[in-house]
Amino acid sequence: MTNGMIISIHLNDYLYFKNVDVYFDKGLNVFTGETGAGKSLLLDVLGILLGLTSGRVDNYNADVVVELPQDYPDYEINSGENIFSITKKNGRTIFKVNGRVFPKNIVSEILNNIISMHRQNSHLKFLESNFLISVLDEVAQNYNLLSKFSKLYSQYKSLLLLLKSENLEELKRRKSELEIYIEEIEKVNPNPVEEQELEEKYKVALNLQQNIQNYNELLNMCENVSSEIWAMKKVSPDKFMAQIDAAFDIIETMKLDIQRELSNIEEYDVSEIEEKIWDYNSLKRKYGPTIEDVLRNYEQFKKQFNEITSKIELLENSNEKVQKFKRRLEDLGAMLTKRRKETASIILNTFIKHARDLNLNADLDIVFENSQMTSRGFDKVEIVGRMIKNEPLKPIRNIASGGELSRLMLALELSIASGGVLIFDEIDAGISGETGNKLAEKLKEVSKKYQVIVVTHLPQIAVRADKHFVVTREEEVGIVKELSEKEKIKELKRMVGSEDVLSFIDKVE
Template identity: 25%
Template sequence: MLSNLSISNYALIDSLNVGFDNGFTVITGETGAGKSILLGGLSLVLGKRADLSSLRDKNEKCIIEADFNIGQYGLMPFFEQNDLDHEEVTVVRREILPSGKSRAFVNDTPVRLDILSELGNRLIDIHSQHQTLELTENDFQLKLIDALAENAENLSKYKAQLQSYQKEEKELQQLIDFQNNADKEQDYNFFLLNELESANLKEGMLEALEAQYEQLNNVEFITEQLSKGNQLINGEQIGLLNLMTELKQVISKLSGFNEKYADLNARIQSVAIELDDINGELELFQEGIEANPSLLEEINAKLQLLYNLQKKHNVQEVSELIKIREELSEKAFETANLDDKIAAKKEALTELKNKLETLIILLRKRRTAVIPKLKKQLEEDLGQLGMPSASFQITLSNSETFKITGKDDLSFLFSANKGSAHGLLKKVASGGELSRIMLVIKALLAKYEKLPTIMFDEIDTGVSGEISNRMAMIMREMSREMQVFSITHLPQVASQGNQHYKVYKSEEAEVTKTNMRKLSEEERIVELAQMLGGKELSESALAHAKQLLN
């Protein structure tokens, strides 16, 4: 239940702090006094989107804080799921900064607006005049039937299965679409894959082929240069080997005289060994090189193939061609296995569909069972509210498609008078009739949904006299199970409250402010008398007010 509400710097409210008790609480005030402002502030703390225009002083932040006693409402799983501290008295706070940004906190832990909104839906049902129009919508009507049928657990299972079914259905369609596209591209992709596979692509092969091509293409020049090199090393008179032999002999004669000559001799010996190795390699190169026009032609063909593939696929490296080949190979594998995947997905869908149909039958069975009870209860309750001839025709029919609530189409028709044809609520019910229907429906839902608090904003619009008194009695009866608020202009309703609060305006230093306070017994009599007879209090109005309170 809502135990305290604090609002500062919001619209016409400078600072407001008010506590509430359980039971039936009524709120009254003149038109324009600010009752809608109070509701607006409460809506913000329950997750409604903020607006910078809400700030009274644009340079200061707006703070709205509400305390809720939640110990007995089974909200622990929600708090654990969202990593929040569960407190017997939970404090929800909303701040709107001058920048336009807003922040939300639950027990001083920052929360996202969607989490705050979800928590708010579990704490208070604020019923505005606009929400009465929900009564005319099938979703709301089916929600009512499911509440009476206690279908919550079955609906939860159905929604989970439906989510799985829709996921599998989407994946199946993606596979079918992929297969359709793959069939169109398959021949071309196989051609590209065969082309790349026949090239026997390997890392580094392009560089190796280019080096081999350069050697074979320049074999005459290379042979000529190797021959010259061999001659320079092995020439009989001025060959490097002969000259090196003489040099070794000369310097070796000096090595015994000084250590530096010995070092020089060692270096010459090392050069001689290196020169001998070079001579050996030159001879091997000469023996290994020969003109091979056919091999040159073969290598040139391989290079042209690689160059063409690079150009065709718009890449620069063989490694990129290898990657494309692997991708095409994967596509070919996927395409080859698509039939099996599609068949498996269809089988899984059939199994899920069967489970859905089982749950749908159970949902429909329970709904069908409670419809007569709902019809009877609504008609009896409306009879107590001055609509003795009200009647409903409520039927279910099978839908062709899976919906979030099952496969039931609901027909919810109403007639207020004997002999009148039944029709859709939004077409045949007046505003006053809709208010009374909504009240009895909310009273029914309250027994099943176990919501902590409900707030009616002028649900008694369009009714008066004895009917308004009976509506008040229904709200008071509801307050035995939950906390009930009613914002009203009717003295018959206001007199039934366990507590009575008044919203009023005051002017301080030429500034208009909205305030709210709890009325004492004497103040309630005056307020009711003014609601009955206007500002000028008469003895009869005061007597009538006392009679209403008693």
């Protein structure tokens, strides 16, 4: 996670919150109010944008202004203030950044880089091995190593699936069959334009003999006419000579044109045309019914040929290849495990300090177990601990109460936080008294490094707020108000439930 902050939230329409604006501070931002006022509803929009929830209402419209610490050139999103919008109407949810529509996963990906959200019972996700592994990978920055492993794992699984589902000899038979089809089509090299030209030539060729006979008769007639004109020239007066010469030129030109047509016709090789047409018809019978169909099937044959060739290459010496894949995966998996264990050790060292600050006398450990290979490696990870010294370490879910488990996971979350925004929705559930005070001190300490947003019922936390908002409902309309110093005192009195709040404030301050 990198640095960044939430600047504001605008709820145009979310249940009973209409046209509500909330402007946050860099430090500790606290929401308080009566139970049922809708404090957690204010965080719903952030949960939707982060991909953690789908929301609690069918139609809504909201904007969140976020200061991003880095550019996202692939999405043309720059660092600085950006507006993340979300609208749900008629069952369709639209996500936008600066007015441009984006897929939900891209919006969630960007915001998850700077925002970590802890809701009631969300700490339970730390009890899931896959989630804990993803946390360790994020802190260890295993992105490149994990990408290599995942890609290689995919290839390995594809090879195993291929071995299970394909027969090498059958693939070779099919490849030979496709090779014959491809060669047969390529030998003819069909073309729709050429087919049309062949049909036209064949029509001409069918009338070839009659045309030759007709042209020869015309040539004979022209010769006779030329002889007669020549005879006329000998006996005609000079005044008719120009007309006779013109007539003679016309006939001679006609003879040349007829001879040219005869030459073109004689170039037609009827047997060659018939053979080519036969080849076309043969292809259409096998792979048609049209030449366009033949060409489409040809492309499909080539695609299948290439796919089968790749499969054959994989299957040949497959046992050796499987072993090679396994060795490479085991090497990469060992590197992942090593980096995860080193990261777990660093996190646990930090956890001890946070746990003590939260009044937790607990020992915690992250244990690794070698498991069946998955796309994330060979690790199964679990958090174990003990609340009583010298007791054996047990799965944390079996040794801690709800409040203790919540604080344990808070301490763990604080141990992995590396910047940005930390959001806690009623993290104080099951906590009171001195432990609540410790929690308040911890949140105030953390807010010096990160922006912290908290929904709470504890006055110990509220009194330390850099910005204190109270949430109320009046006639089914939600109101969010930023409190002044005097208004904070009034709200703290309400939270404590007696006038003793003033002495309490003096004491903690």
